[in-house]
Amino acid sequence: MNAADGSERKDLTDGPAFEDSPVFSPDGTRIAFCKITFSRTRGERGDIFTMKADGTGTRRVTDTRAFEYEPAWQPTDGSVAATGTLQSQGITTYQYGDFVLTDEATGQLYAVRASGVDLSALVGQRVTVNGTLVPGYENGQVEDGPPLLDVTQVDPL
Numbered sequence: 001m002n003a004a005d006g007s008e009r010k011d012l013t014d015g016p017a018f019e020d021s022p023v024f025s026p027d028g029t030r031i032a033f034c035k036i037t038f039s040r041t042r043g044e045r046g047d048i049f050t051m052k053a054d055g056t057g058t059r060r061v062t063d064t065r066a067f068e069y070e071p072a073w074q075p076t077d078g079s080v081a082a083t084g085t086l087q088s089q090g091i092t093t094y095q096y097g098d099f100v101l102t103d104e105a106t107g108q109l110y111a112v113r114a115s116g117v118d119l120s121a122l123v124g125q126r127v128t129v130n131g132t133l134v135p136g137y138e139n140g141q142v143e144d145g146p147p148l149l150d151v152t153q154v155d156p157l
Contacts (some may be wrong), residue, residue, distance in 0.1 A: 019049075025073045029053055031063070032071035048105065062107075071105055078138070080149055082110060083128040083157070086119060096137065097148055101129060110149040111137075117154050126157045 022033040038044045046069045048061040062068045072081055081147050082103035087109070090100055097111025099119050112119065112129065130153040137148035 021070050023071055023073065024053070025050075032073060034069040034071060036069070066104075068105065078133045078135075079130070080110070081128060081130045081135060082106075082108070082149070083126070085124065085126050086112070086122050086129075086154075088123050095143065096145065099123065100146070101127075101149075107147040111146050112149050112151055114151045114154075117151055119151065119154060122154060122156060128155045128157060129153070130155075 015144075020034050020036065022031050024031055029052065031053055032048060032050045035049050036044065036046045042124040044067070045065075046067040047063060048060055048068050048071045049058055050071075051058040055083040061071075070083075072083075082101055082105075084101045084104050087100050088122040088130050089100055097113050100109060101112050102109045111120040112131075113134075115131075129149065129150045129151045134150050136142065137145075139147060142148075
């Protein structure tokens with residue numbers, strides 16, 4: 001990491017792993033990053049970690065067999081950017097949203113509806129969606145379902 005003017009370079013991580021894709025939290029106090037490791041028994045893995053902006057307090061966020069990379073922070077204003085494979089809703093115990101998407105970075109399932117964006121042609125495709133959480137549906141408080149995301153932009157990957 002460097003100071004804003006490019007001076008005072010400081011390495012925040014050390015060790016044999018390859019660390020990549022750093023991104024500051026919205027308030028600038030933490031950094032999320034991907035740590036890629038390889039072992040003969042587990043193969044290549046990518047996991048998401050966070051640390052304080054000064055490089056202390058490293059904490060593992062993910063520990064799965066999936067190769068996780070490109071972390072992203074969720075803003076506190078209710079806006080969400082999520083990447084995953086868009087699926088048709090199907091029959092569920094909750095009755096809202098026309099589609100679902102599980103964010104690859106966080107594992108969070110979202111029920112998805114679109115405002116001015118046609119999502120039907122993108123079912124089964126890997127996409128990044130941007131939108132806002134619908135008030136009252138943020139935390140599964142309706143019919144025990146997932147948060148409802150009102151999508152305003154979609155980018156096929």
